[in-house]
Amino acid sequence: MRLSLLLCFSLFLSILKAQNIKTPSEFLGYDLGSQFSRHHEVVAYYEYLAETAPNRVKLVRYGKTNERRPLILAYVSSKENISNLDDIQTEHLKSINNKGTNDKAIVWLSYNVHGNESVSTEASMKTIYSLLTEKQAYLENTVVIIDPCINPDGRDRYVNWYNQNKNTPNQVDPNSVEHHEGWLSGRSNHYMFDLNRDWAWLTQIESQQRLKQFNKWMPHVHVDFHEQGVNNPYYFAPAAEPYHEVITDFQRQFQETIGKNHAKYFDANGWFYFTKEVFDLLYPSYGDTYPMYNGAIGMTYEQGGSGRAGLGIITNNGDTLTLKDRIDHHFTTGLSTVEVASNNSVKLNQEFKKFYQNKNYKYKSYVLKGDTDKLDALTKLLDQHEITYGFTKNSTVKGYNYTNGTFGSMSTDQNTLVVSTDQPKGTMVKVLFEPNAKLSDSLTYDITAWSLPYAYGLDAIATTSLVNTQNSTLNTETKLFEPNSYAYVTDWNSLRDAKFLASLLQKKVKVRKATTPFTINNQSFERGSLIITRSDNENVKNFEQTLIATAKETDKILHPVSTGFVDKGKDFGSSYVDMIKAPRVAVLSGEPTRTLQFGEIWHFFEQQLNYPITILESSYAKRVDLDTYDVLILPDGNYGRFLDEETLKDLKEWVRSGGNLIAMSGAIDQLASKGGFGIKKKKNESEEKEKPLAHKDLQRESMKKAITGAIFKTKVDNSHPLAFGYTDTYFTLKLGAKAFDYLKTGNAVYLENNTTPVSGFAGSTAQKQLGNTLVFGAEKMGRGQVIYLVDNPLFRGFWENGKLFFANALFMVD
Structure with missing residues (x-):
């Protein structure tokens, strides 16, 4: 009896202490939801x-963002769990190797990955307050990790x-300016990248640090809070098809379990919602799929707004x-999650262990060979994901050949990468x-x-x-440098080479390029190879x-040579060895360009x-003297109004005078519809007249004309x-x-x-339309060039093999 009274008294003190915590409204000085909280105010509440x-x-x-704002995580749990947080983390990670004794559920809640989907950060404050007060019982067997603003x-x-x-006060009329964000919206980060599509590619510092x-926690459950169109009801799990085939039965079932719990609360409040539509689980770089592929229950929640x-x-x-x-809606699903x-902590731990055991995938090893710069770039990405790899020896491997799309073989050496x-x-x-x-369904979100x-x-x-590996490091050439050489030569086949050239040009070092292959000192160099001579740089x-x-x-790696007299090809003084100009580059921003493409x-x-x-x-670009620049980039966009007759005339004159215009996707559309440019849209190949379709079939029938990445x-x-x-082959996205x-x-890629x-x-239908079409090309116009990039070689910053095309457009095309 006395023990029972002590427990009751202890609980009373705990509740009393919890009640002394200020609500978000009390701390901020305004009712939560009556204003938008700035990031520093949110951080201040979490610090409080x-x-x-x-x-x-x-x-x-x-970490910090590009604009120096702090990135924070809040670990919330019971007093006992917080005091043992390191032990809980250690035991949980052991379960990846079928060990450990963790019995706590690890739940990670991520808010505001899209900046103008702003409600979730506000909801995070209400959620953490509730967990510390009336819902603290959930935390007895659960550690909640909150990222209030990604x-x-x-x-x-x-x-x-x-x-x-x-x-x-605020105006609810949708026509008022406060409901019409401009071109530079808050959705993306500083560089206008969509952070919800960067989990796998890690191009942005927010993603890299997060x-x-x-990886230090590998949670059981991860939720990514979002918003969608104003008129849409709430969306929560389970997700739509297609699910990637690696997603387990338990992951599917637990999405259903969580969704039904949410529905219970939404039904009680008369709130509308939908599930199993639109938002699928395939593309690996989302905040729901990436955790899924690492053993979690990954989910997207979408509030209208x-x-x-x-x-x-x-x-x-x-x-x-x-x-x-x-x-209220995000708060409800957060607590429900x-x-x-908490109610399923034992099952979550059991199934998390199972996820990492007995994988029997068709392909056991992926064996990769090629330029060491590209291999090095790939291994850096693998390191960030904590994916292990190795390098094999001189041998031959057989299996699915990516280049040919059939069964084939490949010889290997000490620089052949193996990822198993x-x-x-x-x-x-x-x-x-x-x-x-x-694909279980062709209707996908990405x-x-x-x-x-x-x-x-x-x-x-x-x-x-499985292919065995011998070592874990890439073997590279010894870096040579011989003082007082006639010249230094290096290859040109990766972004690393372009960075090297870009750095030299900014330091006023003169660099030449070889426009034909050559051999010197019994070493072969391809087109584009860089030549830096002493005589060019005497000053x-x-x-x-x-x-x-x-x-x-x-x-x-630089290769010193004592002469400009080559074994094969053109000597260094030949007209086939051109000086590379340091281009003055400008890019158009604002409407009509697309925000994300400009950001790339x-x-x-x-x-x-x-x-x-x-x-x-x-807004002012047309008043700028283009002769100030050598290269002008027009990102993807809708240029109908911007590229009027007078602007097009000015552009053509600038190109004819020696400017290089790089037009991408939507910009090409406009150039193709106007006179004076050699690019032409391919005419639609006529098909048999289509039969009338039932309304329910229209969406799927439209997929015949679509390409979904x-x-x-x-x-x-x-x-x-x-x-x-x-090489003579390029795989384009x-x-x-x-x-x-x-x-x-000038059809460079087609x-x-x-x-x-x-x-x-x-x-x-889309496949038929693509026959005999341009991918990348250049049209000579007077002393300048128009460079057409139909596909986007910089897409989301992860298509590594496309980036050299963009560098070529800057430095090699003249």
């Missing part, structure tokens, strides 16, 4: 909680814009959707490397192909047996020291190539400067059925009649 309840909240700063830069961009443009923390909703908006059915409504996990599924991250290996993901051997431009064999102070330092910075270019220059670029905003094998004319550094006829000349994708989905 960690100070007020240090035995139940542990706060970690895991994308602080995007969130603050939206919040600041909204605060500047909203009415006082994954380090994710986004940047359109503001503090309140009238929907199509005449209701008013408020920020407070949106908070923790509740289900026989490891803890084996499921992730299968998903990232498999030749072609199995691209259907991403296989890394194609993305990195490597020869590959997938084997049905460069500390020339050799600068060259050595730059080679070290970019990990480049911006990030490529500043974070990958490390070369200066001028951003010309469309599929990979195609193309032909390459590598004698063209736009294709220097490539097509995002749609856009098709243009061959140019009269499709012939075989238009069956090697990976991914392409509709039958």
Whole structure:
């Protein structure tokens, strides 16, 4: 009896102490949902909680954004669990190897990956407060990890814009300016990348820093909180088909379990919702799929609202959707998720262990061979994912040949990379490397192909047996440097080579390029190889020291030569060995360009190539003297209004005077519809008249004309400067059925009649339309060139083998 009284008294004190914690509204000084909280205010509330309840909240700063905002994680659990957090983490990770004694559920809640889907960060504060007060019982056997804002830069961009443009009080009329965010929306991060599509590719610093923390925990459950259109009801699990085939029966079933628990609360409140539609589980770089492929129950929750909703908006059915409504919905699913996990902690631990055992995938090893720069780039990505790999020996392997799409063989050597599924991250290996993901449904939310051997431009064999490895490091040439050499030569076939060149040009070092192959000192060099001569750089102070330092910075190997007299090919003084100009580059931004595509270019220059670029905003770009620049880039977009008759005339004159215009996707559409450019849209090949279709069949029938991110094998004319550094084959990622006829000349990369994708989905009509069409090409116009990039070689920053095409457009095409 006395013990019972003590327990009751202890519980009373605990509740009393919990009640002393300020609510978000009390701390912030305004009712939660009546204003948007800026990121620093959110961080301050989490810091307050960690100070007020240090035995139940542990706060970690895991990084910074490009704009120097902190990235934080809050660990929330019982007093006992927080005091033993390291032990819980250790025991949990042991379960990957079928060991450990962890019995706690690990739940990770990620908020605000899209900055203008702003409700979730607000909901996170209400959620953590509830877990520390009335719902603290959930935490007895559960550790909840909360990332209140994955994308602080995007969130603050939206919040600041909204605060500047909203009415006082806020206006619910959808026509008011506060419901019409501009071109530079808060959805993306600083470089306008979509962080929800970057989990696997890790191009952005937010993703890179977050994954380090994710790998330290490997949670049982991960939720990514989102928003969708204003008029949509709430979406939660279970997801839509297609599910990737690696997703286990338990993962499917537990999504159903969680969804039914959510439905119970939504039904009680009369809230509308839907499941099993739109949001599938295939593309591996989402916040639901990536955790799924690492053993978690990964889920996306979608609330109606986004940047359109503001503090309140009238929907199509005449209701008013408020920020407070949106908070309540995300708050409810967040708590419901923790509740289900807590009630099923034993089962979650058991099934998590099972996920990592006895994988019996068809392909056991993926064997990759090619340029060491590309292999090195791939291994760096694998390191970030903590995927193990090795290098094999001189031998021969047999299996599925990625280049030919058939059974074949490949000779191996000490620099042949082997990545096997026989490891803890084996499921992730299968998903990232498999030749072609199995589709249970062609209606998908994103691209259907991403296989890394194609993305990195490597020869590959997938084997049905394990291939042994000898070592874990790539063997590279010894870096040579002989002072006072006549010249230094290096190859040109990767982004690393382009970074080396970009750095030299900014240091005023003169560099030549070989436009034909040559041999010197019994070593062969292909087109595009770089030649740096002493005589060209007599006026460069500390020339050799600068060259050595730059080679070290970019990990480049230089081959010293004592003469410009070659064994085969053209001598260094030949007209076939051209000086490379350091181009002055500008890119158009703002409407009419697409935000994400502009961001890919911006990030490529500043974070990958490390070369200066001028951003010309469309509102004043037409007043800029283009003669200031050598290269102008028009990203994908809708250029109908922007490229009027006068603007096109000015562009043509600039090109004829020596400018290089790089037009991408949507920009090409407009050039093709206007006179004076050689690019032409391919005419639709007439088909038999289609029979009337039932309304229910329209969506699926439209898929015949669609390409949902599929990979195609193309032909390459590598004698063209736009294709220097490539072989005669390139695997391109097509995002749609856009098709243009061959140019009269300058077809650097193109499709012939075989238009069956090697990976991914392409509709039958779309495939027919792609026959004999251009992928990349250049049209001579006066003293300049128009470079057409029909497909996007910089897509999401992960299509590594496409980036050299963009570098060629800058440095090799003249």
